[in-house]
Structure formats: structure tokens, C-alpha cells
Amino acid sequence: MMQFKDDVRIRHRQKQRYVHWARVWFIIAGVGILFFVLVLGYFYVSLTPMRHDEARLQRFVKEKTDIATVEQIDVDHRQHTIYAITGTTASGKEKVAIVDSKMSRAKTYSRTDGLTDKQLRQLILTNYKPKKIYSANISDYQNTLVWEVSYKGQDNALNYITLDFKTGKSYRVINGL
Numbered sequence: 001m002m003q004f005k006d007d008v009r010i011r012h013r014q015k016q017r018y019v020h021w022a023r024v025w026f027i028i029a030g031v032g033i034l035f036f037v038l039v040l041g042y043f044y045v046s047l048t049p050m051r052h053d054e055a056r057l058q059r060f061v062k063e064k065t066d067i068a069t070v071e072q073i074d075v076d077h078r079q080h081t082i083y084a085i086t087g088t089t090a091s092g093k094e095k096v097a098i099v100d101s102k103m104s105r106a107k108t109y110s111r112t113d114g115l116t117d118k119q120l121r122q123l124i125l126t127n128y129k130p131k132k133i134y135s136a137n138i139s140d141y142q143n144t145l146v147w148e149v150s151y152k153g154q155d156n157a158l159n160y161i162t163l164d165f166k167t168g169k170s171y172r173v174i175n176g177l
Contacts, residue, residue: 054073056103057070057073057099058070058073060099061097061106064105065095065108066089066095067085068087068088068090070086071086071087072086072087076139076148078139080100080101082099082100082101082139082140083098083100084097084098084099084139085097086138093111094110095109095110096108096109096114097109098145107140113166114138114145114147114165114166115163115167117136119168120163120168121136124136124149129153129154130151130153130159131153131154132152133151134150134152134158135148135150137149138165141171144165145164145166146163147164148160148161157175158177159174159175160172160173160174160177
């Protein structure tokens, strides 16, 4: 009987004590790919309303104004939402359309009537001496076409200015946000 127990013990295979590193890496890669796909899906779903609004704005502007090609859409959420759509007409003139959130009306302005991007940049650099300019967008402020500029000041604080679209005169300056 003793011999039988020894034979069973001898024939019984020992469990492998080493880790299959290939399996571990495949699992890590699978989890990483799954995480990446979930993050990508989240951003796609969360940005869907914005894509629909942009498409709706482009259709509205092309119907109600003479802008044929939309180049840029800026959104301003101050007291109510205002969209500034920059584009070109069929003849090649640059125009700006200001549209309210209800898309009931659109006011158009000639882009050449205002400061150019280069002039605006030079004005900001000379008068306000920023370390970095974050954004410069066209908007509507008290029924006047304006530039809204945010920048990092010399004291590393976030600053915000509202400048007249044509002259560059400041309407509102907010330092140290």
C-alpha cells in the first residue's frame, strides 16, 4: 500500500511557480486599450451637442447672410449666449456675423473695418505687455462689435480686456482673475 501512495505522489505534477509575463502584458495592453476607447467615446458623446450647434449655425448663417464659407465660430456666454461667425463671401470679402442664441437674427459686419489680427496683437503687446496671449475673439458688447482678449500678465495673473473692434479703445479691463 505504501508503494501505491508513493507512485501517486510521483505521478502528480507540481504546479508551475513562474509567471507568464506575456499574459500579464497582454492583460495590461487590453485594459489600456479599453480605457482609451472609453475616454474617446466619452469625449465624442459629450461634444455631440457642440457639433450639432456648429452645423446649425453654419446653415443659419449661409441662409440669412452673404457668408458662403465659415472659417471660425466663437461663443460668448455673458448675460446670454452670442455667436460670432467669421467667414468669407462668394466674392472673397471677409465678414463677421453676430448671431443671438435663439438664432432669430444675424448682424453682419465687414471684417476689414476693424483691426487686423496683427494690429490687435501689436496693440496688446505695447499697451498691456502680456507674457502670453491666450485668446482674442470677436463678440458683441452692449450692441458694439468688440475684441475680447484674455492674457497672462507680468504678475502671472489672468487678465481680460474688451477692446473696440475698429479703434482698439478699451471698454472694460479686468486684472487678476
